[in-house]
Amino acid sequence: MTYKIAFFDIDGTLVNEEKQVPQDTIAAIAELKENGVEPVIATGRAPYFFQPLAELLGIESFVSLNGAYVVYKGDPLYHRTIPLSSLEKLVEHAARHNHSLVFEGSETFFTNVENHPHVYEAVASLRVDQPGYDPDFWRNTDIYQAFLHCEAHEEPLYEGAFDDLRLVRWHPKAMDVLVAGGSKAQGIEAMLDRLGLTPADAVAFGDGLNDKEMLTHVGLGIAMGNSHKELLPYADYVTASVDEGGIRQGLRYAKLI
Structure with missing residues (x-):
């Protein structure tokens, strides 16, 4: 299976406990892009919380606020507000x-x-x-x-x-x-629809309780080695922790780098 898009949680996935992005992760995301695979942020954070990170990694698209606000290359494509x-x-x-x-x-x-x-x-x-x-x-x-x-x-x-x-x-x-029913998976589905892709075309990385639906929705769900233990049963593969090259290891497992 050749995956075409990869979704990444932020806290505990792209960044460590000090909220720093490991250099190996920066290099792995750059290599992923060179190989023609779109990296997308998928986070519980609001857009104004991660703009510097997106710029650092050169990521233009995101599923934010746990799937409630989705933007593809500057174009908002999905909104889910609380009544x-x-x-x-x-x-x-x-x-x-x-x-x-x-x-x-x-x-x-x-x-x-x-x-x-x-x-x-x-x-x-x-x-x-x-x-x-x-x-x-x-x-x-x-x-x-x-x-x-x-x-x-x-x-x-x-x-x-x-x-x-x-x-x-x-x-x-x-x-x-x-x-109710809201999750990152909803936002991911909206982006996949926009791009003419299916969940089977996607990989997702996460570590927290709000990543359960995301990992089970895509073709390959990867949990970080530092994940909450309750997330692990929802993953297809458990990679190393964020500070131990987990993103690179997971992307290699998916044969994307």
Whole structure:
């Protein structure tokens, strides 16, 4: 099988815990492009969180916000926003439990609670600027994803509370909030349709819980050696860790470099 496109998660896949891209990964992506295979970012991050990384690697297309906002070479081709009615219920429910929220649009993001330590800790782990404060941002802008700031032992407070939203933990103090059924796989499918490709034509690399659907959707799903253990059963192949040449090893396994 000759794969034609490769999707890459960012955190724990293209970048390590220090949010640095290993030199071997930079070289492997360059070699992939030289061989005529399109590299695409597929991440839970918003576009304004990874522009320098995309420029460093020369990647022009992305599936962002866990599949909710997809752009191919500068052309937006897929949008999946959270309905206002769903956001209203989320805001009310989180407020009852004193949990802060961060709302992500396509161009910027804001929190509804000022100076909350959980917001600071979670966002700081991404090595990006902190969000501004605007409690009404979600009312006036298309929201593609939100962060709910609570700890794992508090998750039962939200179980069964929303049939139209999906919660996926990405940090000890934060969970992604998506439209029910939302995943990177949806965004990937939109891009494949645009390019006239099928899932069998694609390879995907990931390491986190939000990569399950992506790895099973494509022709070859590759989990990093540093992956969350619950992701491993969803992978066709487990490569080395991000700092041990995992991207190069995986691309070689796929016979793309």
